[in-house]
Each structure stands twice: as C-alpha cells, then as structure tokens.
Amino acid sequence: MNFCSDNTTGVSPEILDALTQANTGTAMPYGEDELTAKVQKRFNEIFECETTVFLTSTGTSANALALDALTPSYGSIYCHKDSHINCDECGAPEMFCGGAKLITLPGPHGKLHPGELETALAATNDAVHHTQPAALSISQASEAGTIYGPAEIHHLSAVAKEYGLYFHMDGARFTNALCTVECSPAELTWKAGIDVLSFGATKNGAMNAEAIIFFNQKLAREVGYMRKRTGHLHSKMRFIAAQWDAFLTNDLWLNNARHANAMAQKLKCGLETIAGAELYFPVEANELFISLPENTLQALEDAGYGFYRWHDAGSPLIRLVTSFNTTEQDINGFIQTALEAS
Structure with a gap:
C-alpha cells in the first residue's frame, strides 16, 4: 500500500x-x-x-x-x-x-x-x-x-x-x-x-x-x-x-474527502500508541506527519509500504497520506506491522 x-x-x-x-x-x-x-x-x-x-x-x-x-x-x-x-x-x-x-x-x-x-x-x-x-x-x-x-x-x-x-x-x-x-x-x-x-x-x-x-x-x-x-x-x-x-454530483466530492479524512484519523489513533511515536502537527485533513522509531520504519518499508521520509532520507519523520479509496484493511495492516516492530 x-x-x-x-x-x-x-x-x-x-x-x-x-x-x-x-x-x-x-x-x-x-x-x-x-x-x-x-x-x-x-x-x-x-x-x-x-x-x-x-x-x-x-x-x-x-x-x-x-x-x-x-x-x-x-x-x-x-x-x-x-x-x-x-x-x-x-x-x-x-x-x-x-x-x-x-x-x-x-x-x-x-x-x-x-x-x-x-x-x-x-x-x-x-x-x-x-x-x-x-x-x-x-x-x-x-x-x-x-x-x-x-x-x-x-x-x-x-x-x-x-x-x-x-x-x-x-x-x-x-x-x-x-x-x-x-x-x-x-x-x-x-x-x-x-x-x-x-x-x-x-x-x-x-x-x-x-x-x-x-x-x-x-x-x-x-x-x-x-x-x-x-x-x-x-x-x-x-x-x-x-x-x-x-x-460534484450526489456529493461524491464530499464523500470521497470524508472517507480520506476518516482513514487519516484511524491511522493516527493506531500509530500514536507506539512507544516513541510523535505527531508533529494536528491531523485535520488526510495527511499525517509522525516520527516513528527507525526499526519500525524499516519494518514498514521491508513490508512494502510506501511513504515519504520528510526532510531527508534518514529522518524518522514521515508523511502518510490517505485517499478516497484507502481501506480499513490498508490501515489495519500498516498499524499491525508498526506495532509488531515496536
């Protein structure tokens, strides 16, 4: 994912x-x-x-x-x-x-x-x-x-x-x-x-x-x-x-955005329980900026998850962006991998 x-x-x-x-x-x-x-x-x-x-x-x-x-x-x-x-x-x-x-x-x-x-x-x-x-x-x-x-x-x-x-x-x-x-x-x-x-x-x-x-x-x-x-x-x-x-028909624009925002909140709730996790900014839309232990990041990358390390390649701060078609299964799998590595 x-x-x-x-x-x-x-x-x-x-x-x-x-x-x-x-x-x-x-x-x-x-x-x-x-x-x-x-x-x-x-x-x-x-x-x-x-x-x-x-x-x-x-x-x-x-x-x-x-x-x-x-x-x-x-x-x-x-x-x-x-x-x-x-x-x-x-x-x-x-x-x-x-x-x-x-x-x-x-x-x-x-x-x-x-x-x-x-x-x-x-x-x-x-x-x-x-x-x-x-x-x-x-x-x-x-x-x-x-x-x-x-x-x-x-x-x-x-x-x-x-x-x-x-x-x-x-x-x-x-x-x-x-x-x-x-x-x-x-x-x-x-x-x-x-x-x-x-x-x-x-x-x-x-x-x-x-x-x-x-x-x-x-x-x-x-x-x-x-x-x-x-x-x-x-x-x-x-x-x-x-x-x-x-x-703009049948509220597609609003429903897509509400879903992406909700997935970001679910991701936030799961990741902030990890020891050493630090949120950098309030999660108000569909982006999450969080610092995680390096071994956790490595485990996520090894599992095939894509995300940007923010500022430079060695930074523990990453950006995660959810979308209109992000699934709860996607979120749960990411959180579970992170928890198992922590």
Whole structure:
C-alpha cells in the first residue's frame, strides 16, 4: 500500500463512467460544450454567487494562472515558507507572473499568522528598487495537513485588504478542509475574503481536473488568454468538465474527502500508541506527519509500504497520506506491522 500521496491512487468509478459517457457523439471544443456550461452553473450553486471559472488539468497551472491574474511582474506574493507554490512548483508562479517575487513567511503548523503578515507588509515601501505587495496566497489544507477556519481566513484577509493585496487560496485539498470545518464553501472562501480559489479534484478521485474559480470577477478578464497562451486550454474540454460534473454530483466530492479524512484519523489513533511515536502537527485533513522509531520504519518499508521520509532520507519523520479509496484493511495492516516492530 502506498501512502506517499493521494496522487498515487486511481480514479473514482463514477468519474471513469462519466468519461465514458462523454466519449460519445461530438461536442464543441475549447470549453464551448454543454458539460462545461453545466459545471459553471454548478459552481455558482455550490459557492452561492456568480463566479468565473477556468478549467484546467494540473494544480500547478491553476495556481500559476490564478496568481498571474493578481500580480504584476514587479509584484510580491506573500506565502508560507513551506507552501506548495514556493517549494514544489519549479518557479511556475514567478514565470507565469513575468518575474514576480515570492515573499515567504514562517508560521506554526504550516499556516500564516496575521501578525507576521502585517509586520512584513508594514516594512515595505514604494521605492522603485523594490517589488510591490500584490497578493497573498494560502494553502487549504496547508502543507502540514492543517486547516484555516473561516475566522482565520477573515483575519488574514483584513490585513491583506488594508495593504491592497488580493487573496488567493491554493485549494488542492479544499474539500478535505471543508469536510473538517463543516461550514459552507462560500463561508470558507469569498465570504471570508478570498478573491480566487484554485479548486483541486485530482487528489480527491478525479483523473486530471482542476478549476480556477474567480469570486472577484474583474480579476478574470485576461485569464482566458493566458490559459491559451501557456498551453492549458484543452481542445476537448468536455473530458475535464465530465470529471467535474461527476465529482460534484450526489456529493461524491464530499464523500470521497470524508472517507480520506476518516482513514487519516484511524491511522493516527493506531500509530500514536507506539512507544516513541510523535505527531508533529494536528491531523485535520488526510495527511499525517509522525516520527516513528527507525526499526519500525524499516519494518514498514521491508513490508512494502510506501511513504515519504520528510526532510531527508534518514529522518524518522514521515508523511502518510490517505485517499478516497484507502481501506480499513490498508490501515489495519500498516498499524499491525508498526506495532509488531515496536
């Protein structure tokens, strides 16, 4: 069993079925099809407002295109030092933005704090020698698997708005966060101050489906051109839309995320009883960061379990990620192997 990432899993059967159904007849290309229009309306319903949506197939393109809409080439994007846009996207946000600069900030449990943000922004000035504050980006859930509640987002938004920053949310695991917070999608986004959301489905059962959702629609005016220019406008867009249509039907998106979150909690409860085990962050979504004795890790690796050792190859800290199709048998087997080695 591979716990390295929720990207290691396959595709929800419902989504595969939807792709098969979409693979009949003809449809207009480049997003002019009926399924894409249907999905746009569905997003409006889910978020309780009029949105402008651009479908794409990768989280990196969703984040980079969204940030390009918010940030001039001489701008600064404020983010957590461990954020995905800083550590894992090979400079794509800076490239798409024409050279904008990421300003990284610390924060416990993978999250930004309004005080740190305000301190950093208060130290800026409008001298031509410096990049200018333009955007704030947070990950939901964070790279530590922790979650921003609506109040936390609102407090960050208040600081961002005071200094004229637009607010972006990297929602690769947005649904996992939503299921834990148990509020509405609107309350976790635009009602708390988010201007644009990169909404991910791929990690939660889709094949390759992401969406850039603009709540502040004036910011979306040029994104269509940039999506085309950068090679992320799919000619057969109906196959991206079909995934979203199935994902958002009959609560598949919520049920998948609830299951992944529940499996992470089960894993946590089993592993934290091991002598020497240490949880590094609260388990709030579907990621678990835990330190285990080296002999336990070796036994798990020898048994064929996949996971990442965090920071370096010799670290006792590992990351475990559960998915929409992780089974209780998978969890029980991992825990039993760990217990027997301890």
